[in-house]
Amino acid sequence: MKILVAIKQVANLDDEFEIREDGKDVDPDFCDFEINEWDDYSLETALQIRENNGDEGEIVVVTVGPEDAEDELRKCLGKGADRAIRVWDDAIEGSDQVAIARILTKVVEKESPDMVFMGVQAADNAYAQTGIAVAQQLGWPHAAVISSLDYTPGASSATARRELEGGIEEEITVNCPAVLTIQLGINEPRYASLRGIKQAAGKPLDEISHSDLGLSDDEVGEAGSVSRVRKVFVPEKGQAELIEGTPAEQAARLAEILKELSGA
């Protein structure tokens, strides 16, 4: 059994931040970086499947990102992933989700996993497209927003539940191998043991370029993207009400709002 888990290092913004000089992203000096929350759940899903399979099988984590992203890969290795792959070179800079999906598709083709897990979306860009784009490029079955998964390695299908609006769930059968995007709350992600973190230092972490995957320069970066970021900016403030006044006044206004919302 092999499960490939794609992760992303995302930016967590400071309260006060500045936009980069080119206007296309936040200045990284004002960001802390961490693993995308959804990807924590994806990895945990894979780890639990392996544990239920008698600890047989391989879990490979992959990310498309610069050197700093290795921190998140190491953390995944510390939690129990076996191997990590980081894809990056200067030409990949500026890739949109379709170009990223193209890169990940090549990794999937190279690794031939039984399943591919990704998070539903990334906390910073929130496109929620990469997983499905990979499935489309692979021509694989896929399902999104997975809130529960029953999968036995080697089986030709898996049963999953998808989280829909209004608290409704949909139960589906998906043929395998498949690409699944995993929702928050599907499990409780573990913390890496200190022993695991130390062992992670010795686990393989391969760095490869787009050309190592057989991709041309036109297939990555801005050249390989179907969309481009024009600008990132802070919009004018919206319609939120700031409740002011004495504490009693604020409490009275809050009670009014709650009554309005509850239809009382």
Added chain:
Amino acid sequence: MSESRGLTSLTEFAIQQGDPYLALALHPFADEGFRSELESIIFARKRLKLTFAAAPYTPKTVLELLVAEDDEQLRLRLSRNPAVAPPLLARLFEEASATVIKNLAGHRNTPVEILGRIDWQENEAIRAALCSNSNAPLTLLRQLMVGGTSAEKKGIVTNPNADHALLSELWNGGDKFIQGEVAAHRACPAELREAALQHPEVLVRRKLAANESLATACLLLLMKDEDALVRAAAIGNVVLEDDQLSDVDDDPSIRVRRSEAKRDDLSAQVVAALADDEDHWVRRWVARQPAASDAVMQHLSQDEVMEVRRAVGRNPSCPDSILEPLAKDEDSWVRAGVALREDLPRNILVGLETDEDIDVKSAVGRNPGTDEAVLLAIAAHDNRDVRRSVIVNPHVPDAALIMLQNDPYPLNRAILSGHPNCLTENLWFLLKDPEPQVRYTAGKALAVRCLGTALCLEES
């Protein structure tokens, strides 16, 4: 090993590690000769400077260096940081931008002299911040009142420096919310207290009833108010003595009886009268009363509501004869409450040591009377919150602490690193923890211990 080698070794280790959080923790303790090396680590990247400028745990010695930098982004963060001391805030004031000034205007540590120099006339945000600053002096408040908006006056009215004249002015021009805050103010003039006593608005009378500088005679009148909220506020006022409460236990309003039950000075008579109250919150607070008799506690220990039974188990006066059956209660939260008692007799605690419920296990983990073998087992429990309970146990065995320094849950290691129970060898181990908070806390604790050893050796 001498103490000076301890601190020196620690500092050299931090420099060798190149860890900014460890370097930050040791900076105030390090000799001048080491500080510049630590600073090169602490300030290696702009991201670190921004983080530490905003962090309330940043030591004063590092904040001083950050204040000296000419960087608006740093100044913005420093001017909001609650750990920044008055002299540093005064330095920030020099050549400050409007946003930094606004932050200083609202900062509780900004020196009064600086508050007085802030030009607020043309800037609404700065005015608002000054109006809400509880350190703003009376002279400034008087200036802010002139032409002040209703929102600004609402900031001023809660300022402890407001005097009779200012409060009278606020009352005369204010709505019910402002008048309520005036009535609640310790400096509320006598004539306004009289006016508040007769005020048609419940809010104003309620605020008056909560005023801890109110005369008892006023409170006794408010205890007879037609509105339950006012009566509840009056009865909860600490000014009242217990012998003035005897008529309250049959008040028709639950709010009033709850307010009474929450007092910690009730007489046995009042407690007994409230013990059969239909409201379980009243019974719950009554069960914790120091004056609750054994008979009352016995009665409430059989209450149908779990929280009431738990409250009996948490009453310091609860006799063993009542604790014993509570330790076998069907509800784990009740059993856990008993297990938390540090004075629990061994024969009762033994029964709880085998309880598998996680709340009971956590309570047993904290209990200083728990058997050492049980503590070791709890330190290895599957549940991370259960494992953590052992850290705060005054009799935690060293072997458990050694186990917990490897705990996968970062919060547990963070709690360990900051707890006095933590062994010195734990702290050295935790200096290499993956979590920056753990490394910082361990480094600081170790430095303090090294200094403490130094002082002892000097004195000897």
